[in-house]
Amino acid sequence: MGPPADGVVAVKPIMLWAVPRSRSTAFLRIMMERGDLEVAHEPFSYLQDDGRFAFAGRTVTSAVELLDVMLEVSAGGRRVFAKDTSDYTYTPLFEDKRLFSDVVNTFMIREPESAIASHYAMNPDATLDEYGFEYLHAIFDAVRSATGETPLVIDGDDLVASPEATVRAYCDHVGLEFMPEAMSWDPGEQTSWRRTNRWHAEVAESSGLVAKAPTRRETPETNEHLRRVADYHRPYYEALARAKPSVA
Template sequence: MSAAPKPIVLWAVPRSRSTAFLRIMLERGDLEVAHEPFSYLQVDGHYEFAGMRVASTIELLDAMFEVNANERRVFAKDTSDYKYPQLLEDGRLFSDVVNTFMIREPRGAISSHYAMNPKATLDEYGFEYLHAIFDAVRSATGEVPLVIDGDDLVAKPEATVRAYCKRVGLEFKPEAMHWNPGEQNKWQRTTRWHSEVAESRGLEAKKPKQRETPDTNEHLRRIADHHQPFYDALARHRITA
């Protein structure tokens, strides 16, 4: 009997359209989907996963592996505005998980993030730490992890999702690319961050909203200048579907 497929984790910079990607994974219906479990665990001190209440990253990984082995393959999405030192010290993250990454051109991501949280710190914009997680995975596994770009996702949704699925060992399901609008229990705690996905029926490029950008705001320009090299380093590895 062949080994069961490993759980998948998508590490994403905030405002990269990662929740829209998670919405596709939810619509498939064949995965146990976790929305930002490591972030929620850090903020709340606990996380509810597949009917289990966990209170540490060790317990969360244990639960993910149990569900993945005995029930359904696990897909989790999390963001790099928090830091996860205990998790990165657990070798199972590298040996027993498929770690994938999602980026977005910094000016768009930073403008969107600032509109939601103008008090965000430099680190909370997340590109530098996402690159640190990427490097940790690459160093531990000797392989270059999969990277997708949120701009590619809306420009070429089917091709990007199809390429992602092929790399992580999932069947591509075209019917999962569309859904009925509505809030999801998975992201209820942080619902204000996901209103655009909740109102959508699928992936589509939209005209950017009028908001502060690095071109109009000196504070955002400095943030973008700091994070651009980390985006560039990751973007060199992104799949081009």
């Protein structure tokens, strides 16, 4: 990667690593609405599924090549924000030390009973690993060990309960200006998530962050399998939750 253009201050790309069904797509929608970021929706998981990913006018075929492009775009003056989920593993990416030194890695969780019930409703065949809390904690530990700093963790429940405070604290941490006008948007499907649109229907139909009563579904309280899943992942959730800042 070459030096930034004259007069441009290089800034680090921002990664949001999220447990599935944590409301991370709603958070990404806020980042899209800002208009000052190059936003990537689940680039590394799409890359694994498809063998290629188009970003910023380039098509890449490996995680390391995708990281190259993210760093180049941010160095050129348009900062990258990308979010991805922990139902996939990203071993080649995490062997690249630039992920730790040249990227701001942040994390998003949600109370496991709700996240797991929502995930099961979308994919009842999900494996234990695909619920994602254990691997998200592994990513968190890798970042903390490599940087010597505790990464920022936000919570999807806080996002809907205290949206402005949560987003403002996130922006302060990663070096973004908070833009209140980005907290609402016009409803509609986004091209970047069209391939997995059924997972993002609630965000597509929304115009902002609103806490909704959960639809009737199987939960860890009603389903023994889900109770075991929740019991397995809860320690990882609790470890991550201890890194959350307080939200007013």
